[in-house]
């Protein structure tokens with residue numbers, strides 16, 4: 159089943175079940191505590207927090223998402239993209255677990271001819287939170303899942319909150335068993351590669367108080383309980399298309415295979431190259447979607463996310479082809495073409511997208527030329543002194559002056575058999591941030607410059623959104 163058809167079916171199913179279909183919001187979050195939207199519930203947050211009255215009691219959407227935090231996983235696991243789409247159904251004080259669980263099961267297991275996804279129930283496992291007997295009973299008694307297929311998971315996996323006092327509650331997740339060739343038996347508890355998480359159902363049930371991490375008091379039941387679910391479109395596509403991972407599905411796969419052709423490599427020949435091809439396919443698509451939603455390459459916030467993604471694609475393409483030939487433009491074209499059925503607006507934006515991506519590629523070529531010279535001098539100095547560790551100060555200068563992401567420096571160092579003093583680098587980054595913070599504070603006290611304050615907030619961690627994922631990965635490079 160094609161990705162576009164999966165999305166269509168999902169919305170049709172929930173619409174038939176009384177939900178209002180809501181179009182995806184932009185990747186650029188309206189929420190000031192976020193850079194980019196990492197989950198389908200984000201546009202509905204004001205309803206969950208009681209800040210706005212929802213115009214409908216239930217909703218369904220296919221939300222565009224970016225998770226920078228997963229960037230290091232891309233290409234290495236079978237299931238992590240930077241850009242992906244989250245299918246979701248939401249209840250704002252309307253139905254709760256007793257309906258959310260059977261609805262999810264029905265959609266996933268109903269035969270394809272009857273409008274569902276036709277997954278064999280024998281392939282499915284579910285998890286619930288440790289003490290969520292209510293959810294376990296619904297799975298067992300109402301849905302009919304065998305008790306040994308229901309596993310209990312702790313707070314890290316199956317408890318949701320927003321990182322601040324407010325709503326929180328247990329989750330329940332659906333996993334697909336890819337079969338014994340992917341790992342040992344034993345359910346999602348035993349192996350997250352064999353048993354791939356496809357759908358997370360969040361039950362917003364309680365109100366939590368102050369605390370750190372997952373350690374906080376439960377103040378009581380919420381007067382109006384909510385449902386928030388997220389089903390990964392690309393993961394379901396991989397399952398329904400019978401491919402090994404999300405990068406080989408109909409949409410991302412087209413970019414992957416074209417990248418292999420252009421760089422003269424063969425997908426499947428060499429694991430290291432395969433990872434690079436998957437990274438390229440993922441990143442090109444993310445860049446297309448980010449630019450399409452108005453993000454422009456820059457040195458901070460979402461602009462830096464885009465820059466990092468583009469620079470990683472370019473670098474991987476160069477490593478794959480062994481030349482500095484430019485393939486990004488053509489891959490951008492393939493990606494737009496693969497996505498246009500779901501996002502027809504990409505066709506109107508195509509010229510802008512090409513312009514932004516081509517310019518960034520040219521800028522990066524200049525950066526690489528000058529930065530590489532500096533890198534080589536520093537590497538030479540390191541070796542001449544009999545060392546094997548590239549200094550944190552040099553890595554910092556490359557970042558600060560030439561915009562070298564630290565992972566680029568790490569990769570280049572590794573190619574020359576050098577380590578990088580990452581601790582010293584992080585220390586210098588932290589110091590720079592603290593200085594910026596102090597300066598901003600002084601300025602703010604002096605003339606109440608709000609824009610500076612906004613920037614300060616952003617670099618000092620207020621961008622963290624803990625509802626689904628934290629942004630540690632970003633903090634490291636921003």
Ligand code: ATP
Nearest residue numbers: 228237238239242355356357358388389390393626
């Ligand atoms: P995982 O444990 O596999 O990293 P997660 O628990 O972080 O996933 P959730 O935050 O529960 O994911 O998000 C809801 C759903 O969105 C997941 O069940 C999955 O199908 C999908 N999803 C999450 N992260 C990604 C990603 N990086 N790429 C593609 N799909 C994703």
Ligand code: MG
Nearest residue numbers: 315331355358
């Ligand atoms: Mg998970």
Ligand code: MG
Nearest residue numbers: 315331355358
């Ligand atoms: Mg999850």
Ligand code: MG
Nearest residue numbers: 228238626627
């Ligand atoms: Mg995750």
